[in-house]
Amino acid sequence: MEKISCLMMGNQAIVRGAIEAGVKVAAGYPGTPSSEIIDTLSKTAPDIYTEWSVNEKVALEVAAAGSFAGLRSLAVMKQPGVNVAADFLMHLALSGTRAGMVLVAADDPGALSSINEGDTRLYSKLMGIPLLEPGNFQEALEMTKWAFELSEKLKSLVILRTVTRLSHASGNVITGEIKKEAKKAYFEFNGNMLDPLTGIVTTIPVSVKHSLQHEKLQQAGEIFESSVFNTYVGPENPELLIITSSICNLYAKEAVDVLNLDSKVAILKLGTTWPLPSKLIQACIQKTKQILFVEEIQPFVEENIKVLSAGFPDKFGPKAYFGKLSGHIPMTGELNPDLVIKSLEQIFTLELRAFSSSYKKKADKTLENCTPAREISFCPGCPHRASFFTINKVLKLDNRNGFTCGDIGCYSLGILPGGFSTIKTLHAMGSGTGLASGFGKLSQFGMDQPVISVCGDSTFFHSGIPPLVNAVHNESNLTMVILDNSGTAMTGFQPHPGLSTGTGGEPAPEVDIEQVCKAMGAATCICDPFDLKKTENILLELLKKKGVNVLILRQICTLSPEKKGKKYFNILIDEQKCKGEDCGCNRICTRIFSCPGLIWNKEKNKTMINDILCTGCGVCTQICPADAIKAKAC
């Protein structure tokens, strides 16, 4: 078959690799930068069972079931999802798998779309799972494909770690053949209990399984010694050896190229980072006196190679090690070619600066008038803006210093001024309600502040239910506000169990959030957050009530496919009524409410509507005290 070269996003290359490997079952939970993998699979490969699971732990379990039944399977999640799945992950690593099973974990160095900066690679070491890190787009395809073979050979789950810049950037990828093999799923369990392919699948007896796991890791290490995914490029005896992995491979290459250091610097790119191919590493390190580790988030390779060197001092010899631990590479945040250039300049004492401060000033000045001076905020017409406006107002009116525990979703922006700084705690998915459940039990120690938790509809199913059950059973006092915008909006409207569509758009039974909450015994009501006064009155009453209350604020996301581009109202400004700075309102519409659909026209001393951005939700008409913003039905 003719091989085709295509421009592919890293995530698409991973999808292609999985398809070429003959994956049959794929499950995940949406999370940037991983979401396109399940999305793409569900749209392009109808013969694969693809599922948006309720959360990452369940996704890993669903995928594992495929493997146990003899089908190649894939689980996909962003790094914080690995934390959610960690409990099952540890047991799965110990029990072993059957047909090839790969966990694609997408890390987000620099927390571009996350609120933490976790490194999945540590799980590989912690739990004893072989780890692969593609260093370019072609490898994203090929390593995914190979990961299934490796998994099958070892009878172990394999982790493929990608990062934002690999997942979301694009490169040329040459595709291979698709493995087409009809497989019947069957779970065999009558064999010898220790037989990985026919016995029961479990972690016991732990002593036996744990030893077996270490044998598998040793075997993986031996395979990795000769893996084509570990490459050495550069002079035979370089002045400096860069050891890198993942997309940092490209940063290192570019830095060496920009500084013309090809004759002095070699790059050892490791594609197999756990267990490390120690002999290969020894051989490469022996070629040089100085080593620079270029990697993102944790000094994972750096620390583990130092451990290796301590074990074989005669083979490694005295070397100068540079990296995160020496301060040559930043300990936190995302890397880029400039940062690698900077560290090379330091090591080689070069004059060339990665970029000068005057250049940065010039660039900033050029951009100055190109973007509006605006805080990070919700989209125009976003229901969360209306919800947080009211929550903030109600907590103030209630006057007991009440506060809001936040959760993960677009509504996490409620922690910023654009969300009226309403959120006061923000951690993991579901943690808002868990924290609220705890706060709501502190009255015996004199705490009299009311507590609200906010939780998205998808988050509710993911991990919002257990803390709600906890709060009800332990008689906590809290008001859980479910910001139901009818989809997993932040990651691209993936369906969730509360909707009547399944992963591929097919009809699916919906689980009614209101009925779930009521069945748990929480006093539950529903309101449209666009009706500010009604929401305010309901919430004011709920805060006075003891026990666990749930308010579902239901309004579909403005960017959802159903609503996008549809206007309810044409919004107009009555210029006679808008007195601008002369009004006592101090521009509440553009200064506080701050919907991007509203523009402050300084010259006219009036508020105006940005007709392109305005979605016609009509909420601002309720904000203006002078009744100067009018809504006309479209």
Next chain:
Amino acid sequence: MTLLGPEELSQQVLDKGLCTLCGACANLCPYIKAHNNKIITLFTCDRTQGRCYAHCPKVGIPLKNISQSYKAQSYTENPIGKFIKIVKAKKGRNASEGNFQNSGVVSSLIIFAMEKELIDAALLTGTQGIKPVPVLARDKDSVLECAGSKYIASPVLSMMAEISDSGVEKLGVVGTPCQITALSQMRQNPLELDDFKDHTTLSIGLFCTWALDSEKFIQYLSKRTDISSIQSMDIPPPPAEELIVKLENSVKKFPLQEIRKFKLPGCEICADMTSELSDISVGALEGFDGWNTLIIRSKKGERLVNEAVEQNYIEIGSLPDRCFDNLLKGAGNKKKQAAQKCRELGMLDDDFNKPASLNGRQTITGIA
């Protein structure tokens, strides 16, 4: 005095717990609201000047200036303020019956002013349960429903913005000294707004030494009695040191020492016991059950009282010297104590009315 904005109002008054709930800062804008007998700041406002600050009777409103411009009369050092005449008074035989605190003279004067069309509505303090609430009374029955002392602070003037849009052209206001002071300041249009219109045509001020925090006091009472059966409350003049609560079938007494714990801290810096800037002031009269002290301060007030006496809506008599002396003494003591407290709080310092730092003010720009 420098007229400042909401940030300074918060720093100098609200955050320090010195607000006595006149309500003059509230409901004028989307940021400061009166809710459940509290003044609440909803969102940050970075105005450097605002009516909220300018109206507040706790940020050093110069009584002298208001008095001079508003009444064209100079402020007197007399501790009960400028007055034309001081008498004892009670409801007359033509006035309606009601559940009055003392003599019913305030309700009778308001009803009389309505009937004479001096006012077409009156801003009064009514109740919801025992919680006081501002009420705009447009007829006799509504006025009578508001009769009786409340002792609990309520932001009466928070209704002024709503009233100015309600079509009321001639408004009577009954209020405590802080409310009457703030009302007088409001009527000055301190920010010189073009669209300002003074609708107030009559102000009746009440004597007051302190008011109680609504939430704390009601909480105290509700632990000790069935608050739904409370009919009225009274604090008789000294030497009685008690609050008498009339219930449906009984009477309960609470030591004043206990009740004083719930008085608003802001009352301690109030130097006005007798509502010095009103047209007419009304208060208790020691030793004469069923009578009130009545201070006539303006010509308008004098005319109203004279006509009300002629038409038997109220009855007046001369005030015994002893009562007058006691009144002066009481009002004088309040001034002294207030001055002392203001000094302690640094409110008399030259730099007290300085603008707050801009740091920490929240400003989100729409599009520059």
